Amino acid sequence: MHPSSVMRAASLEEAVEVLAERGPSAGVVAGGTDLAVRRRRGLPVPEVWVDISSISGPARDIVRSQDRVVIGALATFRAIAASDLVRRTLPALYQAANIMGSVQIRNRATLGGNIGNASPAGDSLPPLIAGDATAHLLSSRGRRDIPVEDLFTGPGQTCLAPDELVEAVSYPVLEGAWSGFRRVATRASHDISKMSAALRATLEQGRLAAVRVALGAVAPVPLRVPDVEAMIDGRVFNGALLDAVGLAASRAARAITDVRSTAGYRADMCGEVVVELLESFIRDRRDPSGRAGLQQRRA
Amino acid sequence: MRIRVRVNGRDYQQEAPDHWTLLRFLREGLGLTGTKEGCGAGECGACTIIMDGLTVNSCLVLAPEADGTVIETIEGEAVAGELSPLQRAFHKHHAVQCGFCTPAMILSIKAFLRTNPRPTVREIQEAIEGNFCRCTGYQQIIEAVQEVTGQREGQEELGHA
Numbered sequence: 227m228h229p230s231s232v233m234r235a236a237s238l239e240e241a242v243e244v245l246a247e248r249g250p251s252a253g254v255v256a257g258g259t260d261l262a263v264r265r266r267r268g269l270p271v272p273e274v275w276v277d278i279s280s281i282s283g284p285a286r287d288i289v290r291s292q293d294r295v296v297i298g299a300l301a302t303f304r305a306i307a308a309s310d311l312v313r314r315t316l317p318a319l320y321q322a323a324n325i326m327g328s329v330q331i332r333n334r335a336t337l338g339g340n341i342g343n344a345s346p347a348g349d350s351l352p353p354l355i356a357g358d359a360t361a362h363l364l365s366s367r368g369r370r371d372i373p374v375e376d377l378f379t380g381p382g383q384t385c386l387a388p389d390e391l392v393e394a395v396s397y398p399v400l401e402g403a404w405s406g407f408r409r410v411a412t413r414a415s416h417d418i419s420k421m422s423a424a425l426r427a428t429l430e431q432g433r434l435a436a437v438r439v440a441l442g443a444v445a446p447v448p449l450r451v452p453d454v455e456a457m458i459d460g461r462v463f464n465g466a467l468l469d470a471v472g473l474a475a476s477r478a479a480r481a482i483t484d485v486r487s488t489a490g491y492r493a494d495m496c497g498e499v500v501v502e503l504l505e506s507f508i509r510d511r512r513d514p515s516g517r518a519g520l521q522q523r524r525a
Numbered sequence: 526m527r528i529r530v531r532v533n534g535r536d537y538q539q540e541a542p543d544h545w546t547l548l549r550f551l552r553e554g555l556g557l558t559g560t561k562e563g564c565g566a567g568e569c570g571a572c573t574i575i576m577d578g579l580t581v582n583s584c585l586v587l588a589p590e591a592d593g594t595v596i597e598t599i600e601g602e603a604v605a606g607e608l609s610p611l612q613r614a615f616h617k618h619h620a621v622q623c624g625f626c627t628p629a630m631i632l633s634i635k636a637f638l639r640t641n642p643r644p645t646v647r648e649i650q651e652a653i654e655g656n657f658c659r660c661t662g663y664q665q666i667i668e669a670v671q672e673v674t675g676q677r678e679g680q681e682e683l684g685h686a
Contacts, residue, residue, distance in 0.1 A: 229544050230543070230544070231543045232544075232589040234589065234590075234592070255587070255590075257585075258585045258586060258587065258590065259567055262567070262584065262586075263566045263567055263585070266566045266584075275543075277589060279590050327655070328654050328655025329580055329654060329655050330567070330573055330580045330633075330655045333581055334585065334586070414654075415651065415654040416654050416655055
């Protein structure tokens with residue numbers, strides 16, 4: 227399928243006006259790294275493409291606003307992967323942005339697009355959910371906020387209205403918090419995750435706190451796993467805890483078997499990867515530069 | 526839609542259907558066939574060009590999205606029939622076999638070296654992660670990059686006989 231026409235919007239406000247006028251036959255395109263692939267594969271795409279890729283200003287910015295970090299929907303993975311602010315405040319997202327796609331894909335792909343595309347394997351999604359991020363939505367009817375964890379309803383499906391788009395994402399800056407992202411894929415780069423996971427936590431008087439865990443590519447949607455979080459929260463780190471957490475994370479997976487992996491392998495890896503993240507957290511407390519995670523995965 | 530672009534320092538204005546990709550516009554609209562189509566889905570990187578200073582898969586960019594941009598393609602590399610240093614290094618190190626990935630590979634490396642003029646081997650590998658070469662095994666390409674960055678002093682060239 228081809229788009230019959232492309233309209234270039236000068237602002238997100240203009241884009242949502244067009245979406246409201248044209249109805250469900252219109253859709254936004256930013257980096258095009260998902261939509262152009264859908265088109266190539268002959269999958270349904272919007273008839274009218276509202277191109278927002280050339281919009282500049284706050285829609286692309288990554289800024290600290292009081293106790294939150296706000297990332298504009300048009301911020302590219304390249305920008306996030308180079309952001310010192312994101313590296314310091316949500317390393318899990320920083321790490322995911324650095325390994326997602328290829329150089330060329332990261333130069334074009336946007337955070338808003340990764341959310342809107344709603345792939346269960348979207349690499350930015352577990353870090354955003356673990357980081358307690360909120361999506362700020364815009365339509366011609368106004369604005370509303372939805373926690374990122376509540377946004378997804380199925381593969382490629384979100385609760386966004388047809389005339390609504392993601393304007394920005396924000397997450398709280400939690401002092402002393404650690405976060406990390408891991409993924410399992412066949413290739414080191416330029417691959418789609420077989421599964422992924424992100425963990426955020428703090429350590430208070432030797433006890434784990436403020437724990438959030440999210441899994442990718444093991445359910446129809448990126449999955450927050452409250453059972454696993456509850457098991458970790460308030461506990462002292464030890465081997466017995468790791469064993470229990472690994473088992474619980476594997477059980478939390480609702481994975482399927484597809485071209486990339488099997489349900490069983492994905493479930494097993496959930497346990498392995500969440501345990502590895504917890505271990506990395508404790509190790510990084512002794513290497514507070516926060517870089518160990520990234521270097522290890524790149525190595 | 527009428528597309529205005531500057532490609533390799535020359536201004537072009539041309540009508541193109543909205544649904545054309547930038548790749549198709551370059552090849553069929555402007556006749557610049559040095560940029561190749563491989564997978565057409567952002568996987569292989571054969572269509573890589575530089576748009577406003579950044580490498581992109583031109584198969585994933587719609588022609589209207591490129592309106593008003595500054596583009597660099599392989600046709601801008603050799604000047605007056607004289608190969609660029611990067612092209613000469615590719616030649617010397619046998620970094621070209623079938624040649625299909627080469628235009629894009631050159632563009633990816635060109636953009637990369639602007640921000641990282643003395644890269645490590647790992648950094649070179651990461652810089653070309655989005656460019657597949659099914660002939661060389663990449664080693665000769667990495668040697669060619671090290672040649673232009675002056676990092677191969679005292680190192681033997683691999684035997685390619």
